[in-house]
Every structure is written in structure tokens, then in C-alpha cells.
Amino acid sequence: MEIPYTVSPRPDTGLTNGKIAIWLFLASEVMLFGALFATYVMLRVGATEWPAGATYLNIPLAALNTVVLISSSVTMVLAWASLAKNDFGRFRLFMGITILCGFGFLFIKYLEYSEKFHHGYLPSTNTFLAIYFTLTGIHGLHVIGGMVVNGWFWGPGSGLWKRDPTHFTNRVENAGLFWHLVDLVWIFLFPILYLL
Amino acid sequence: MDPEASAGEHDGAHDAHHEPLGFWRKYVFSLDHKVIGIQYAMTGLLFLLFGFTLMMLMRLQLAFPGEAFPILGSLFGEARMPGGIMLPEFYNELGAMHGTIMVFLGVVPLAVGGFGNFVLPLQIGAPDMAFPRLNMISYWCYVPGGLIMLASFFVPGGAAQSGWTSYPPLSIIAGQGQSFWLFGMVFLITSSLLGAINFIVTTIQLRAPGLTFWRFPFFVWSQLVTSFLLLLAFPPLEAAAVLQLMDRHVGTSFFLPSGLVVSGEILQATGGGSPILWQHLFWFLAHPEVYVLILPALGIVAEIVANNTRKPLFGYRSMVYSVIFLGFMSFIVWAHHMFITGMGTTMATFFQTTTMIISIPSVVILSALLVSLWGGSIRFNTPMLFALGFLPMFGIGGLTGLPLGLSATDLHLHDTYYVIGHFHYVVAPGTIFALFAGVYYWFPKATGRAMNETLGKIHFWGSMVFMNVIFMPFLIMGLAGVSRRLWDGGASYAHAQPVLHWNVVSSVGAWCLALAQLPFIYNFFKSAFRGKKVGSNPWEATTLEWATPSPPPHGNFTTPPVAYRGPYEYSVPGSARDYSPQWEPSGA
Amino acid sequence: MDAHDHAEIDRHVKAALFVFGALLVLTGFTVGAYYLKLPTHLAIALALLIASVKGSLVAAWFMHLLSERKLIYWALILTAVLFVPLLLIPTLGALDAVRLN
Numbered sequence: 001m002e003i004p005y006t007v008s009p010r011p012d013t014g015l016t017n018g019k020i021a022i023w024l025f026l027a028s029e030v031m032l033f034g035a036l037f038a039t040y041v042m043l044r045v046g047a048t049e050w051p052a053g054a055t056y057l058n059i060p061l062a063a064l065n066t067v068v069l070i071s072s073s074v075t076m077v078l079a080w081a082s083l084a085k086n087d088f089g090r091f092r093l094f095m096g097i098t099i100l101c102g103f104g105f106l107f108i109k110y111l112e113y114s115e116k117f118h119h120g121y122l123p124s125t126n127t128f129l130a131i132y133f134t135l136t137g138i139h140g141l142h143v144i145g146g147m148v149v150n151g152w153f154w155g156p157g158s159g160l161w162k163r164d165p166t167h168f169t170n171r172v173e174n175a176g177l178f179w180h181l182v183d184l185v186w187i188f189l190f191p192i193l194y195l196l
Numbered sequence: 197m198d199p200e201a202s203a204g205e206h207d208g209a210h211d212a213h214h215e216p217l218g219f220w221r222k223y224v225f226s227l228d229h230k231v232i233g234i235q236y237a238m239t240g241l242l243f244l245l246f247g248f249t250l251m252m253l254m255r256l257q258l259a260f261p262g263e264a265f266p267i268l269g270s271l272f273g274e275a276r277m278p279g280g281i282m283l284p285e286f287y288n289e290l291g292a293m294h295g296t297i298m299v300f301l302g303v304v305p306l307a308v309g310g311f312g313n314f315v316l317p318l319q320i321g322a323p324d325m326a327f328p329r330l331n332m333i334s335y336w337c338y339v340p341g342g343l344i345m346l347a348s349f350f351v352p353g354g355a356a357q358s359g360w361t362s363y364p365p366l367s368i369i370a371g372q373g374q375s376f377w378l379f380g381m382v383f384l385i386t387s388s389l390l391g392a393i394n395f396i397v398t399t400i401q402l403r404a405p406g407l408t409f410w411r412f413p414f415f416v417w418s419q420l421v422t423s424f425l426l427l428l429a430f431p432p433l434e435a436a437a438v439l440q441l442m443d444r445h446v447g448t449s450f451f452l453p454s455g456l457v458v459s460g461e462i463l464q465a466t467g468g469g470s471p472i473l474w475q476h477l478f479w480f481l482a483h484p485e486v487y488v489l490i491l492p493a494l495g496i497v498a499e500i501v502a503n504n505t506r507k508p509l510f511g512y513r514s515m516v517y518s519v520i521f522l523g524f525m526s527f528i529v530w531a532h533h534m535f536i537t538g539m540g541t542t543m544a545t546f547f548q549t550t551t552m553i554i555s556i557p558s559v560v561i562l563s564a565l566l567v568s569l570w571g572g573s574i575r576f577n578t579p580m581l582f583a584l585g586f587l588p589m590f591g592i593g594g595l596t597g598l599p600l601g602l603s604a605t606d607l608h609l610h611d612t613y614y615v616i617g618h619f620h621y622v623v624a625p626g627t628i629f630a631l632f633a634g635v636y637y638w639f640p641k642a643t644g645r646a647m648n649e650t651l652g653k654i655h656f657w658g659s660m661v662f663m664n665v666i667f668m669p670f671l672i673m674g675l676a677g678v679s680r681r682l683w684d685g686g687a688s689y690a691h692a693q694p695v696l697h698w699n700v701v702s703s704v705g706a707w708c709l710a711l712a713q714l715p716f717i718y719n720f721f722k723s724a725f726r727g728k729k730v731g732s733n734p735w736e737a738t739t740l741e742w743a744t745p746s747p748p749p750h751g752n753f754t755t756p757p758v759a760y761r762g763p764y765e766y767s768v769p770g771s772a773r774d775y776s777p778q779w780e781p782s783g784a
Numbered sequence: 785m786d787a788h789d790h791a792e793i794d795r796h797v798k799a800a801l802f803v804f805g806a807l808l809v810l811t812g813f814t815v816g817a818y819y820l821k822l823p824t825h826l827a828i829a830l831a832l833l834i835a836s837v838k839g840s841l842v843a844a845w846f847m848h849l850l851s852e853r854k855l856i857y858w859a860l861i862l863t864a865v866l867f868v869p870l871l872l873i874p875t876l877g878a879l880d881a882v883r884l885n
Contacts (some may be wrong), residue, residue, distance in 0.1 A: 003324060196824075781803040
């Protein structure tokens with residue numbers, strides 16, 4: 001039994017099922033991070049004193065991480081574009097770079113976190129660090145999730161390309177939307193936590 | 197009456213394409229929305245029964261506070277009922293878990309997971325949900341969540357006992373069971389999010405040709421709005437649950453204020469947090485959640501009223517606009533649960549105003565359903581009895597909400613039995629009646645057999661009477677100022693003495709209500725095996741789910757359906773029959 | 785895939801590369817603004833402004849939102865509208881609250 005509009009869009013909505021689904025999921029993610037940002041705002045406004053980001057955080061490393069994520073977003077677009085132009089080899093190249101950028105991001109995060117733990121800066125130290133670790137931690141989990149999905153498409157999942165190239169291209173496009181959201185969240189996280 | 201269709205027979209040619217599925221893939225990890233819907237429904241009903249049992253224990257304590265119950269004492273042990281006398285901590289466990297289980301493990305899985313999954317694809321003429329595997333995963337996230345909740349009863353210190361609302365600081369310093377609650381919630385929220393995405397995509401994309409949005413049965417509209425509520429309101433609670441877990445286990449203080457004193461000693465915590473923050477994040481979900489509880493019920497009642505008055509619904513368009521407006525407004529009323537937190541007048545005014553406004557679409561929908569009865573040829577079968585019973589009960593529930601939504605009166609009524617009376621009227625003889633109605637109505641479609649009408653009527657009348665015996669006294673006790681969550685039902689308060697006797701009345705009502713459910717349970721299982729067989733459209737209904745055999749085959753429709761008209765074309769002038777189904781071309 | 789579609793995709797890629805450049809520049813602005821050491825309220829406003837511009841670029845071009853369908857727009861507008869009270873009410877409530885001192 002075939003579910004319609006999995007691969008080709010439904011004429012009146014102009015959308016595939018997967019495209020709507022991923023945007024709905026992103027909407028729910030906006031609300032998830034919204035709650036965490038609301039927490040940040042309320043705790044900061046209610047605090048008698050609030051440390052500047054630079055007191056605990058490494059701005060140059062985080063700025064580098066921002067560049068890493070933005071670059072990975074571009075390579076994600078290029079990966080999808082390669083598929084759309086029937087070039088599987090270039091897809092693997094660009095998707096591979098995207099995943100490597102993800103590893104880069106996580107590695108820099110590891111450097112940041114271990115530096116803090118080394119100094120005894122923990123989530124329990126104060127409210128600023130609590131929300132810092134939580135926001136970046138949950139964001140980091142989303143980076144890992146995105147990398148798992150991207151890795152699947154790069155590796156074992158790529159068999160779908162031979163069976164149904166359009167379906168595979170759509171799936172990579174939808175995965176790309178998730179990855180861009182992860183980038184988008186960081187674009188706000190970085191100045192808010194580190195620079196304000 | 198439609199001729200007896202071949203109930204349950206599969207399309208032979210269709211089956212030739214599929215290898216037979218093994219037991220696990222067919223019954224446990226099925227991808228078929230009908231199987232998944234039944235799984236959700238059965239699991240939900242089981243949890244409703246369990247939650248009901250917790251309540252009966254509570255009512256024993258409330259009727260006879262401080263009395264010894266030796267048999268129960270030996271069952272629950274010295275930690276919970278030393279000498280057979282219920283400890284306050286045990287009472288709090290029962291209270292917190294009764295609420296949690298009824299809302300998250302009972303009503304929503306049955307109303308949304310059960311009825312939504314089973315009926316929605318059929319009502320829009322779809323072969324299944326848009327994402328069958330995601331559907332299966334949703335169910336299998338719900339079950340572990342439920343099991344974690346149940347497991348929490350067995351950990352040292354017992355289950356969560358800080359109310360279903362889990363307010364800090366109490367919930368932060370509470371025992372292990374609270375962490376189980378938080379973990380369980382993460383699973384349940386994930387299940388709902390995945391399900392919501394599935395429902396929305398399915399409704400928009402997989403509807404049959406000719407089924408425009410304005411031809412949707414009201415049930416479809418109510419499930420669609422419900423799904424948006426789940427999608428956008430649940431994530432903040434998921435975030436909050438993580439934050440509370442961190443406060444409990446990692447030493448953060450998102451919700452712990454500085455200088456907190458526990459049992460005469462300053463709590464060793466980082467401090468700087470806000471308990472009010474939790475309340476905002478919790479209620480941001482929990483208010484839309486109560487609309488998740490009522491909207492599917494309104495949808496079910498609408499279907500049954502139209503079918504059993506043999507008339508179109510009055511004010512269908514107004515009902516649709518109202519349910520959409522209601523869904524939107526439900527996101528901006530939440531702080532009416534927080535009027536006594538020291539809120540300033542600006543906040544209070546804002547939330548009072550939105551709360552008063554949200555009562556308007558509710559009244560429109562209820563009124564439309566009531567007016568729909570006027571001039572109808574009413575058939576008083578069991579689904580219709582429950583639907584009719586729902587209407588005034590929901591009316592009482594809604595009206596009692598008004599003094600709670602106004603800040604001035606809420607100051608006196610907050611956290612009293614009045615609140616418990618209000619929301620139980622809406623959910624118990626409200627939503628649960630609608631769910632019973634739905635079971636009697638769609639049972640023939642799901643099983644190909646009818647339930648027994650006599651047993652159904654006994655179930656209805658017993659439930660109707662005893663629901664009111666239980667909950668009407670709550671309104672009286674609440675107005676007298678008896679607080680909720682008191683393990684002795686107010687016995688130690690002077691102002692409660694004149695109304696204490698109502699506790700006994702309510703408790704007797706609860707145990708009689710339990711007895712009234714026995715005919716239902718018996719009827720349900722006996723009819724599943726021995727009920728009278730029915731055809732595809734035993735109720736002579738007009739919506740698409742009745743176009744296919746009972747039970748529907750794999751793939752739902754033997755020929756792809758087309759919708760030719762609106763959902764409630766009953767008693768069309770000039771027509772030979774008193775119903776014109778959506779799927780029959782004109783002139784049929 | 786025909787040449788017409790390929791041209792469309794090439795345009796999209798070109799736009800994405802432009803956006804990449806813009807994002808790098810704006811990231812520079814973000815960090816640069818920090819070193820301006822503005823008063824807190826101005827710093828917040830500026831940081832959020834730049835971040836919003838960056839975010840809009842990602843949404844419009846990387847996520848292809850500029851040429852998306854109405855249905856998606858409506859879902860996102862609904863989300864954006866509901867995001868605002870979630871973000872602001874807890875804090876506004878705390879600021880409006882009754883104080884004893």
C-alpha cells in the first residue's frame with residue numbers, strides 16, 4: 001500500500017509529506033529553545049548580578065565555532081544541490097565536509113567544556129553557568145542528532161539514491177533544513193551567551 | 197440499512213503483493229493505524245482504570261481520615277500504611293499519580309492516540325497515516341513512558357508526590373520517584389510530538405479527492421487543532437523537565453531561590469532560581485493540554501449528535517471558526533493558574549481578559565451542539581445518551597470555570613475543592629462521557645460487532661448519576677474554603693467542619709461509579725467476541741469511515757473514496773433516505 | 785533533470801555562496817560590536833539585530849523560505865506569534881509582580 005505524496009508533491013499544497021513534517025518539527029524546536037531562552041531572560045533580569053560572558057567563556061573559540069557551523073550549512077546546501085544535479089560523488093564530498101565540520105564544532109565544544117571543568121566551573125556554580133551549559137548542551141545534542149542523520153545519508157542510507165533518487169534528494173533537503181536550524185539557533189546563542 | 201458487507205475479508209488480489217507478517221510485526225509493532233489506534237485505546241483504558249483505582253483509595257482516606265484499614269495496610273506495607281493507617285506521603289503519591297496517569301496516560305492516549313489514530317484516516321478517506329513507522333514509534337514511546345511512571349511506585353520513597361504540577365521547591369527536594377516522573381514525561385512528550393506531526397500532515401495531504409477543508413467532519417477539525425496544541429505547547433515542558441532534572445541531579449538552581457529553608461535548615465543550593473519560572477513553563481503546556489483533553493471529545497459528540505438527530509449540525513461553520521480561535525487563545529491564558537503568585541495587576545488583567553475571551557468560542561460550540569438537537573429525530577441509543585449527558589456536564593464545568601478565570605474570585609477559590617469540581621466536571625462527566633460515547637459508536641466499525649444496548653444504558657445511567665454525586669459536593673466544599681490536596685479532606689480545619697460530611701457522600705459516589713463501570717467492561721469484551729455482527733454502516737451515517745467494511749481491510753478502502761458533499765447531509769429534502777453519505781455520487 | 789532545472793539550482797547555489805560571505809562579514813560585526821563596549825541595553829539591541837539579520841539570511845536562502853509555500857508560512861507565523869509570549873511573559877510577570885520591599 002503506497003502512501004501518496006511521499007516523493008512527489010500534492011498539487012494543491014505544492015508540498016511533499018516530508019517537507020511539511022520537517023517544518024512542523026522545526027516549529028516545535030523553536031518552542032523548545034524558546035523556553036530555554038525565556039529561562040535565560042527571566043533569570044538574568046531577576047539576578048542581582050550577572051557575569052559578563054567573557055568572565056567564564058572563550059570568545060575566540062566560540063567565534064571560530066560560529067564560522068564552522070555557518071560553513072557546514074553552506075556545504076549542506078551544496079550537498080543537496082549536487083544531488084539535484086545528479087552528481088552523487090559531489091554529494092558525498094560536500095556531505096562529508098558537513099559532517100566533518102560537525103565533528104569540528106563538537107571538538108571545540110569539548111575544549112571549551114573541559115577548560116571550564118578544569119577550573120571548577122560547573123553548572124552548579126551559578127545560574128549563568130547553569131543556563132550556559134544547558135543551552136549549549138541541548139544545542140550540542142541537536143548537533144549530534146543532525147550528524148547521525150547526515151552520517152546515515154552519507155553512508156548506509158545512500159542505497160535509496162539508486163532505488164529512488166528523487167526521494168533521496170528530498171530527504172537530504174529535509175535533513176538540511178534541520179541542520180540549518182541548528183546553525184540558526186547557534187547564531188543567536190553565540191552573542192547572547194558569550195558577548196552580552 | 198446497508199446490506200451486510202463482507203466484514204473483515206481482505207482483498208485477495210491485494211494480499212498477493214504482501215508476504216504474511218509475523219506475530220510481532222502484525223500485532224506488536226504494526227504499522228497499520230487501526231492496530232496502533234486499538235493499542236493506544238486499550239492501553240489508555242487500562243491506565244484510566246488504574247488511575248480510577250488510585251482515586252478510590254484516596255476517597256477511602258477522605259471519607260474516613262485517619263482510620264485503619266488492615267487489609268490495605270498489609271497490601272501496601274508499613275512504609276505507606278503503618279498499622280493500616282494511610283500516611284500523608286502515600287496520599288500525596290496517590291494524588292499526584294492519579295492526576296498524571298489520568299491526563300497523560302489515560303485520556304490523551306485514548307482520545308488522540310486511540311480515536312484519532314483509528315478514525316481520522318478513515319474519516320478523510322486515506323489508506324493510513326502519512327508516516328506509519330513514525331506512528332508505531334509514537335506508541336512505543338508512550339508505553340515506556342507509562343511503564344517508567346508505574347515503576348516509580350516501587351522506588352524508595354515512592355512515586356512522585358508533588359502534585360501532577362510538580363512545583364518546585366518541593367519537587368526538587370522530593371525523593372527518587374519525582375525523577376522517574378520527569379523521565380517518563382520526556383518519553384510521553386516525545387510520543388505526542390511525533391503523533392502531532394503525523395496527524396497534521398495526514399489531514400492536509402492524504403484527504404480524499406473532493407474532501408475540502410469545509411467538508412471535514414468536525415471531529416477532523418478538532419483533532420487537527422489538538423495536534424497543533426500538542427506540537428507547539430509541549431516542547432517548553434520538555435525543556436522544563438530537563439531543567440528540573442538538572443536541579444535535582446546536577447546541582448543547578450533554575451527553580452530554587454536563594455536562602456531556602458527546609459525543615460529549619462538553610463538548603464545547600466546554588467540559589468538564584470525562580471519557582472515561578474517552573475510554573476510559567478509548566479502551565480504554558482498545561483493550559484493548552486486541557487484543551488487537548490476537551491477538543492477530541494467535542495469532536496466525538498458532534499459526530500454522534502449529527503448522526504442521531506438525523507439533521508446537519510447547526511452552526512458548523514461557527515463551530516469550525518470557534519475551535520480554531522479557541523486553539524489559538526489557549527496559548528495565551530495560562531497564567532490564570534497563577535493568579536495568587538503575587539502577580540501584579542497588569543499581568544492579572546491581561547490573563548483575565550484572555551480567559552474571559554476564550555469562554556466565548558467554548559460557548560459557541562456548546563450552544564451549536566445544543567441547538568442542533570432542536571427539531572431533530574433523536575435516536576436515544578447508548579452513544580447518543582452519553583453525548584447528551586456530556587452537554588450539560590460540560591456546561592457546568594465551563595460555567596464553574598468563570599469565577600476561577602476572574603482574578604478577584606479566584607483569590608478565594610484557588611487551590612480549593614471548587615477547582616477540583618470544575619475540572620472534573622469538564623474531564624470526567626465531560627470528556628470521559630464523550631470517550632465512552634465514541635467507544636459505543638465506533639466499536640462496530642473496529643470489530644464488526646455491535647455492543648449490547650441494555651448494558652450500555654445501565655452503564656450510562658449509573659455513570660451519570662454517580663458522577664454528579666461525586667463532584668457536585670466538591671463545588672460546595674470548595675466554596676466553603678476546603679483546600680485541595682489535604683490528606684484528611686479538611687478534617688483538621690474548623691471552617692471545613694460544616695461541610696466535611698460531603699466527603700462521605702463523594703466517596704460513596706466514587707465506589708458506586710466503579711460498580712457502574714462493570715457492565716461496560718463486561719459488554720466490551722463479550723461483544724468483541726460474541727456481539728451481533730454488523731455491516732459497514734450500522735448507524736446509517738454520512739462520514740467516510742462508514743463507506744468501508746467493518747472492520748476495514750488493510751489499506752482501508754477497497755475502492756479509493758471520493759467526497760461529493762458535506763459531512764452532515766441528513767434528511768435532505770427530496771431524498772429517498774434520511775441520510776446522503778459523503779461518498780455516494782449524486783442521484784444514488 | 786533538464787538544463788532549466790540545473791540553471792535554477794546553480795542560481796540557488798550562487799545565492800547561498802553570497803549569503804555565506806555575508807554571514808562571515810556579519811559574524812565579524814557581531815564580534816566587533818562586542819569590542820565597542822556599548823552600554824548593556826544598546827549592546828543587547830545591536831547583538832539581537834545582527835543575529836536577526838543573520839538568521840533571516842539562513843532562513844530565506846539556506847532554508848529556501850523565500851520560495852516556500854503558503855502553508856509553511858502560516859505554520860511559521862503561528863509559531864512566531866506564540867514564541868513571543870513564551871519568551872517575554874515570565875520576565876514581564878516578574879517585573880510586574882507585587883513587591884513587599
